[in-house]
Amino acid sequence: MVKTEREHREDIVQIGRLVFQKGWVAANDGNITIRLDAEQVLASPTGVCKGMMHPDDLIIVDMQGNKIAGRAERTTEIGMHLKIYELRPDVKSVVHAHPPVATGFATAGRPLNLGLLPEVIIGLGCVPLAGYGLPGTPELTEPMIPLIPKYDALLMANHGAVCYGEDVYKAYFRMETMEHFARITLVAELLGGPKVLPRVEVDKLLDSRTRYGVKAKSAGEPGCPVAAEDLGSGEERYYVTRAELIGLVDEALRARGLA
Numbered sequence: 001m002v003k004t005e006r007e008h009r010e011d012i013v014q015i016g017r018l019v020f021q022k023g024w025v026a027a028n029d030g031n032i033t034i035r036l037d038a039e040q041v042l043a044s045p046t047g048v049c050k051g052m053m054h055p056d057d058l059i060i061v062d063m064q065g066n067k068i069a070g071r072a073e074r075t076t077e078i079g080m081h082l083k084i085y086e087l088r089p090d091v092k093s094v095v096h097a098h099p100p101v102a103t104g105f106a107t108a109g110r111p112l113n114l115g116l117l118p119e120v121i122i123g124l125g126c127v128p129l130a131g132y133g134l135p136g137t138p139e140l141t142e143p144m145i146p147l148i149p150k151y152d153a154l155l156m157a158n159h160g161a162v163c164y165g166e167d168v169y170k171a172y173f174r175m176e177t178m179e180h181f182a183r184i185t186l187v188a189e190l191l192g193g194p195k196v197l198p199r200v201e202v203d204k205l206l207d208s209r210t211r212y213g214v215k216a217k218s219a220g221e222p223g224c225p226v227a228a229e230d231l232g233s234g235e236e237r238y239y240v241t242r243a244e245l246i247g248l249v250d251e252a253l254r255a256r257g258l259a
């Protein structure tokens with residue numbers, strides 16, 4: 001059933017509350033939009049906490065980002081939302097937030113791209129990292145442009161994350177899967193490092209998408225997700241004691257006649 005504009009407003013308010021309660025935003029961070037039709041986008045306004053919005057606080061912008069209805073001001077990040085709608089006609093909602101663990105990966109310069117968990121491989125494939133761009137300028141969106149057609153969830157370097165889908169709930173749940181994945185990856189790292197699945201198992205999971213009725217964009221891109229074989233021997237870690245390390249350095253210096 002097609003939803004009314006009022007129902008879309010209530011959905012954005014509800015998702016805003018969830019995003020806030022999850023701790024994915026601080027103060028007035030983040031923004032949520034729904035594409036109402038070919039010409040109009042319903043958007044959370046700037047300068048309000050996304051956990052405390054009223055349906056009438058929302059604004060409507062056209063596809064150039066001009067405000068056409070609503071009292072409040074539009075977010076400076078609206079350009080990113082509009083670019084996603086332009087490049088992905090299948091997308092009807094975009095959720096942008098700063099979930100702390102995923103944003104930690106984005107700030108450390110690390111994509112969430114390892115083939116580790118069945119639900120993540122089936123649902124997201126992987127979450128690539130878009131380079132940094134100054135918020136509120138076209139530079140923010142520039143590094144995301146090549147990634148938007150191929151993925152449904154992106155990390156934004158030194159900033160946050162953006163997820164999108166056929167409706168606002170799908171976009172929200174993608175962000176939930178992504179943040180959960182980031183937390184599990186972090187714990188696995190603390191426990192000695194995640195064990196990446198082999199290619200054959202990653203491929204079986206990607207193939208099972210049709211069985212689960214999953215329409216995800218990111219399937220089988222090279223390195224998305226990364227399988228055990230992709231890591232190669234160069235990624236293997238070796239641990240040495242302090243004495244062993246000093247011994248190795250001494251040996252290298254002696255070999256060059258420097259010690």
Ligand SMILES: [Zn+2]
Pocket residue numbers: 029030077096097098135159160
């Ligand atoms: Zn942001």
